[in-house]
Amino acid sequence: MNFPILSFITFFPLLGAVCIFAIQGKKTDYIKNSKNVAIFASVLNFVLSLYLWFNFDNTHSGFQFVEEYEWLKGFINFKFGIDGISIIFILLTTFIAPICIFSGINSISFRIKEFLILILLMETLMIGVFCSLDLVIFYLFFEGGLIPMFLLIGIWGGEKRVYSAFKFFLFTLLGSVLMLVAIITIFILTGTTDVEQLLNLKIPENYQYFLWLAFFSSFAIKMPMWPFHTWLPDAHVEAPTAGSVILAAILLKMGGYGFIRFSIGLFPNASEYFAVLIYVLSVIAIIYTSLVALMQDDMKKLIAYSSVAHMGFVTIGIFTMTKQGVEGALIQMLSHGIISAGLFLCVGVLYDRKHSRLISSYSGVVNFMPKYSLFFMILTLGAIGLPGTSGFVGEFLVLVGAFKISKFIAIWSSTGIILAAGYMLWLYKRVVFGSILNSNLKNIKDLNIFENYYLLALVAVTLFFGFYPDPLFQTFNLSVDNLILQYEMR
Numbered sequence: 001m002n003f004p005i006l007s008f009i010t011f012f013p014l015l016g017a018v019c020i021f022a023i024q025g026k027k028t029d030y031i032k033n034s035k036n037v038a039i040f041a042s043v044l045n046f047v048l049s050l051y052l053w054f055n056f057d058n059t060h061s062g063f064q065f066v067e068e069y070e071w072l073k074g075f076i077n078f079k080f081g082i083d084g085i086s087i088i089f090i091l092l093t094t095f096i097a098p099i100c101i102f103s104g105i106n107s108i109s110f111r112i113k114e115f116l117i118l119i120l121l122m123e124t125l126m127i128g129v130f131c132s133l134d135l136v137i138f139y140l141f142f143e144g145g146l147i148p149m150f151l152l153i154g155i156w157g158g159e160k161r162v163y164s165a166f167k168f169f170l171f172t173l174l175g176s177v178l179m180l181v182a183i184i185t186i187f188i189l190t191g192t193t194d195v196e197q198l199l200n201l202k203i204p205e206n207y208q209y210f211l212w213l214a215f216f217s218s219f220a221i222k223m224p225m226w227p228f229h230t231w232l233p234d235a236h237v238e239a240p241t242a243g244s245v246i247l248a249a250i251l252l253k254m255g256g257y258g259f260i261r262f263s264i265g266l267f268p269n270a271s272e273y274f275a276v277l278i279y280v281l282s283v284i285a286i287i288y289t290s291l292v293a294l295m296q297d298d299m300k301k302l303i304a305y306s307s308v309a310h311m312g313f314v315t316i317g318i319f320t321m322t323k324q325g326v327e328g329a330l331i332q333m334l335s336h337g338i339i340s341a342g343l344f345l346c347v348g349v350l351y352d353r354k355h356s357r358l359i360s361s362y363s364g365v366v367n368f369m370p371k372y373s374l375f376f377m378i379l380t381l382g383a384i385g386l387p388g389t390s391g392f393v394g395e396f397l398v399l400v401g402a403f404k405i406s407k408f409i410a411i412w413s414s415t416g417i418i419l420a421a422g423y424m425l426w427l428y429k430r431v432v433f434g435s436i437l438n439s440n441l442k443n444i445k446d447l448n449i450f451e452n453y454y455l456l457a458l459v460a461v462t463l464f465f466g467f468y469p470d471p472l473f474q475t476f477n478l479s480v481d482n483l484i485l486q487y488e489m490r
Contacts, residue, residue, distance in 0.1 A: 004067050006080040009048050009090070010127045013097070016041025017120040020113060031112055035105050038116040042098040042123065049094040053475070056087055061478035063133060063196060076193060079133040084479035085330065088472060089130040089250075089257055092337045095461075096249045097123040099454045100242040103345060106450045107241055107352050108156060115156060118148040119242060126250050130257060135183045135193040142218075142254060143176050149243065149251065157238040164231075164238035171231040175218035182214035186266075198266055199486065205269050212270035215263055223255030225315060226285035229308045236304035237357070241348030244300065248307055248340035253333045256314050260326070260483065264318065268487045271319065278319040283412045285312035290419035294426070299347045299357050302427055303340060306383060309416055310336045316413055317398035321487050325401020326480050331472060332394030335382070335465065339391060342379040342458040346372070349451055350431075353444050359427065364436040369446045373432045375455040380428045382462045384421045389466040 019037050023030045057064060063081035071078045082090065100119050108115050125148070128141030146169055154165035187193050190201055203211065221228045232252075236244050264271050286309050293305035310332065317329030349372060350365070351357055366373040382389035385396075395417060403410040436442070447455065465472060 004080075005048070005052060006065050006067055006082065006131050009045055009052065009094070010080070010124055010131055012045050012048070013041050013120040013123040013127075017117045017124075020117050020120070023113070034113045034116050035101075038101045038120060039098065039105075041120060042094075042101050045123070046094040046098060049091050052082075053087060053091055056082075056084070056475065058084070058474050058478065061482040066133070075187075076136045077134060078137060079194060079196075080131040081133045081196070082131060084476035085260060085483075086130045086257070088330065088334055088475060089253060090127055092253070092334055093123060093126045093130070093250050096245060096337065096341055099341065099345070099457065100245050102450050102454050103245065103348065104240070104242045106448070107348060111155065115152075115242075118152055119246075122148045122152075122246060126246075126254075129254055133195045135186065135195065135198075135262075138195075139176070139180060139183060142179075142258075143173075145251065145254075146172055146176075149246065152243040152246075153235060153239045156240040156243070159238075160234070161238045164234040167231045168235040171221055171224075171228070172218075175221035175228075178214040179218040182211045185211060185214075195261070195265075203266060208267040208270035209273065212263060212267040212274060215258065215267070216274070219255040219258040219263065220281075221255075222258070223252050223311045223315070224308065225255075225281050225311065226288060226308065227281075229285070229289065232308060233301045233304040236307075236344075237298060237300045241344060241351070244344040244348075245341045248303075248344055249337040252307060252311060253337060256311070256318065256329065256333050259315065259318050260329075264321070264483065264487060271321075271487075275319045275321075278315050279406070279409050282312040282316045283409060285309060286413055286416035287419070290416055290423065293423040294419070296423075297359050299350075299359055299427065299431070300344065302359075302423060303343050303347065306420065306423065307336065307340055309420065310340075310383075312416065313395055313398045313413065316402050316409065317394075320398075320401040320405045321484060322401040322404050323480060323484060324397045324404070326483065327473065327476065328394050328397025328399075328401055330394075330476055330480070331390065331465070331469060332398060334472065335390035335394045335462070338458055338461050339379055339382040339389075342375070342455060342462070343383065345451070345455060345458070346376045346379065349447065354440065359430050362431045362441065363434040364432075365441065365444070366432045367436065368441060368444045371447050371452065372455075375447075375459055376432060377428065378459045378462065380424050382466070383424050385417055387466075388463065390462050390464075390469065392466060393469045 020034045023033050063083050066081035069078040104115050125141050125145040132138035150165050150169045224232050289305045289308040293302050296302040314329045314332050317325040382391045385391040399410050
């Protein structure tokens with residue numbers, strides 16, 4: 001295929017953002033036109049990503065649809081390409097982006113034009129992360145996402161939005177500066193930042209440990225891992241619903257993707273050496289943040305802490321370097337992206353109606369919002385990892401992979417499933433069931449057409465891949481095999 005489809009999918013949302021920026025006229029007209037352009041750009045991009053998936057060769061383990069253009073002669077080439085691992089994250093991004101736009105249209109009441117521009121810009125930057133085959137290009141996309149997310153939190157966030165926006169920005173920037181130093185070091189050592197070339201080169205072992213820690217600082221903060229997670233609950237609580245969805249569904253996955261693509265791929269010896277550190281931090285994250293989640297009265301903060309716990313399963317799965325563990329981590333990331341997006345949207349539905357995120361403000365919601373309660377229930381069960389949901393597939397495979405490495409790690413990790421059942425079912429019970437304590441809830445309305453369709457889409461994907469995950473396995477099977485083979489041949 002000669003058509004640069006990866007570049008088109010990456011930059012088409014940016015083109016949509018430029019078109020929205022150029023729209024002029026009466027306020028009612030340019031708002032309507034801005035919404036139409038944003039919907040068109042995001043939906044079409046999702047359709048194109050499906051086309052990309054259908055044309056992806058599952059029998060080939062290397063990078064496909066490779067594009068390369070000279071940028072800085074003798075230094076950096078603009079290089080795109082995907083394998084079975086990166087394509088699932090592109091699909092996740094293009095699927096979530098239209099949902100964020102529909103959610104924003106439904107809930108944002110001011111500066112809607114600027115909001116839509118930032119969402120489309122975020123989509124471009126996030127897709128670029130998963131397509132990049134040059135370390136410098138990856139870094140530019142990886143860091144570029146800080147700016148629109150900073151603005152989304154800082155402009156449309158809650159009362160403490162400025163504090164949360166700066167905390168998010170400074171935390172993630174600090175880790176990424178160290179990664180930049182590591183990238184410069186790699187170029188000095190090897191003379192290239194081309195990922196394909198670097199995967200076939202052996203970086204000197206004595207340098208691997210420093211470089212691994214530098215990359216770790218960035219990816220661990222982005223996921224985030226314990227104890228680098230403190231920015232996430234604040235960011236989630238203050239961010240608008242669409243911002244929380246992007247954070248949970250996509251941005252956290254950049255850290256996991258980075259561990260797979262770079263930490264394991266480029267520094268295999270260091271990855272083996274530091275694996276025990278990863279296991280310890282992950283188990284602490286699973287247990288500690290689950291216990292903290294049990295103590296929360298803010299629904300967003302509870303789901304944020306649950307995200308940290310779920311990412312603990314992901315890091316354990318990745319660093320087991322077993323087929324089951326890595327594949328489980330990939331499915332867990334995809335599943336968490338879908339389910340957490342749905343949970344934050346469920347919180348957003350209630351917040352739009354009653355302007356409160358506190359669990360204590362709600363009770364007996366099922367009496368007035370039966371459709372909402374049904375969707376919320378399925379997403380809650382998915383977060384627990386009930387069989388028949390995508391959450392079960394990912395967690396089960398991760399635990400199988402962990403059991404092969406250490407029974408101790410597998411047993412302690414499995415306690416997270418019990419704790420997740422505790423805080424998620426308790427959340428659902430307090431909000432949906434029980435007697436009606438707040439008389440103001442009697443006039444609360446069930447889902448509107450926008451909310452109905454995007455929650456239905458998320459629930460449908462959760463159940464589909466819960467019962468039939470085979471399309472995912474077929475997509476990344478050979479890429480995972482190749483990753484493990486390269487690791488074992490280090």
